[in-house]
Amino acid sequence: MEFNTNFILGCSAIGAGLAVIAGIGPGIGQGNAAGQAAAAVGRNPGAKGDIMSTMLLGQAVAETTGLYGLLIAMLLLFVKPLLP
Amino acid sequence: MGHGLLLSAAENIDFMVHGIFKYKFFGHEVWITTTHVSILFVMLILIGFAIAANITMRKATEVPGGFQNVVELIVEKLDGMVEGTMGKAAPRYRNYIGTVFIFILFSNISGLLGLRPPTADYGVTLPLGLLTFILIHFAQFKYHSLKEIWVGMCSPLPPWLPIWFVVSLIGEIAVPISLSLRLFANILSGTVMMALIYGLLGWIATAWPAALHVYFDLFSGAIQTYVFCMLTMTYISDQVGDN
Numbered sequence: 498m499e500f501n502t503n504f505i506l507g508c509s510a511i512g513a514g515l516a517v518i519a520g521i522g523p524g525i526g527q528g529n530a531a532g533q534a535a536a537a538v539g540r541n542p543g544a545k546g547d548i549m550s551t552m553l554l555g556q557a558v559a560e561t562t563g564l565y566g567l568l569i570a571m572l573l574l575f576v577k578p579l580l581p
Numbered sequence: 582m583g584h585g586l587l588l589s590a591a592e593n594i595d596f597m598v599h600g601i602f603k604y605k606f607f608g609h610e611v612w613i614t615t616t617h618v619s620i621l622f623v624m625l626i627l628i629g630f631a632i633a634a635n636i637t638m639r640k641a642t643e644v645p646g647g648f649q650n651v652v653e654l655i656v657e658k659l660d661g662m663v664e665g666t667m668g669k670a671a672p673r674y675r676n677y678i679g680t681v682f683i684f685i686l687f688s689n690i691s692g693l694l695g696l697r698p699p700t701a702d703y704g705v706t707l708p709l710g711l712l713t714f715i716l717i718h719f720a721q722f723k724y725h726s727l728k729e730i731w732v733g734m735c736s737p738l739p740p741w742l743p744i745w746f747v748v749s750l751i752g753e754i755a756v757p758i759s760l761s762l763r764l765f766a767n768i769l770s771g772t773v774m775m776a777l778i779y780g781l782l783g784w785i786a787t788a789w790p791a792a793l794h795v796y797f798d799l800f801s802g803a804i805q806t807y808v809f810c811m812l813t814m815t816y817i818s819d820q821v822g823d824n
Contacts, residue, residue, distance in 0.1 A: 550807075557808040561759060564766035571773065575597070 500581050513573040519566025526559040596776035598702055616705060619696040623687050659683075666814040670821040674814070677716070681709065682810045689768055689802025692775070693794060698802075701768040703761070710761030713813045717756070720820040760812060767805045771797030 534552035538545050572578060600612040634652045645653055659682060663675040688699045699705045721730060732740045734749040775797060779786050 553804055554808055554811055557763070557804055558812075560767075561763045564763060564770070567770055568762070568766050571769070 502580065505579050505581075506577070509573045509577060509579055513570035516566045516569040516573065520563045523560045523563035527556045530556050530559065595780070596697070596701075596772050598697070614702075615697050616699050616702040619691055620688070620699040620705070622694070622696055623684070623691050623699060627683065627687060655683075662810070663814060666811065667818045667821070669823075670818055674716075674817060678810050678814060681712075681813070682806060685709070685764070685806045685809060686803065689806060690798050692772065692798040692802075698768050698772060698798075700764055701772045703765050706761040706765040707757075709764070709809070710757035713760055713816065714757040716813070717816045717820055718753075720817050724821055756816065760809060764805050764809055767801055771801055 530552055534548050537548050541548075598614050598616055600614050601618065603610055603612045605611075633648065637648045637652060641649055656679075659679040660671075660675055662682075663678050664671040667674060685700060688705070690698075692698045725733070731743075731746075734746050735743050736745065736749070738745045775790065775793065778790050778793065
């Protein structure tokens with residue numbers, strides 16, 4: 498079977514583009530967390546420090562799934578594992 | 582036409598780990614890479630700071646001034662962070678957490694010095710994750726009996742039906758992997774984006790990427806340091822419990 502390098506590279510680029518669609522999920526999740534935190538600060542301005550640190554921690558954990566997608570995209574683009 | 586532009590620009594982009602020289606170690610080929618050099622610089626900075634702090638604290642005064650103030654502030658903040666999360670177990674773990682915090686923080690912001698951040702190499706973050714893993718399970722076996730661990734691992738189902746044990750086991754193994762991958766991917770994405778901006782824009786990128794450095798290196802690096810230490814402390818204090 499004949500391998501066409503350009504074809505594989507093009508398909509890798511498409512795959513990388515599809516992989517970073519994973520960024521939608523963390524975007525929604527982080528926005529939700531930030532909105533809830535803003536509402537919490539509005540109700541209880543005294544607890545702003547605690548709310549901020551909890552929000553940042555939760556957002557950073559929620560970000561992980563998006564980063565997995567980014568890692569897959571980078572592997573496809575720069576390490577090129579599909580090339581024979 | 583566009584093809585040529587892309588190719589010419591792509592040659593300037595450089596964010597990979599490069600080998601500097603290699604040597605034979607018991608028949609294996611071992612490379613000294615740019616990560617080792619960056620880590621050496623970070624360690625030199627930290628050791629210099631530690632020696633300066635030691636000299637200052639030897640002749641510490643009742644009313645702190647100048648450098649002694651800075652050292653006391655750092656130690657107090659780190660101790661406060663550990664105590665706020667771990668409660669009674671804090672005195673046993675604050676040395677380790679403080680060390681890891683300062684090391685990861687300096688590694689992350691070393692991109693400002695023009696180095697490639699050491700934490701953008703999976704070979705640096707995986708050992709950090711494995712250290713956390715070992716600490717978690719050391720605490721688990723120290724403060725719980727084998728029967729308690731078995732019941733906990735089979736938790737939603739009765740302990741004589743260990744179907745859930747496999748799922749719990751995978752969950753335990755995922756902890757160091759997700760911890761290390763989170764730190765690695767965050768710092769790597771910052772490094773790659775800065776390299777793309779510097780490489781693709783050429784002379785256009787003269788002054789304004791400084792603002793992006795503030796976000797990718799300072800903000801993101803500090804947040805990820807905090808998250809790594811916070812998660813380590815939470816996992817460990819889950820196992821330590823009320824003991």
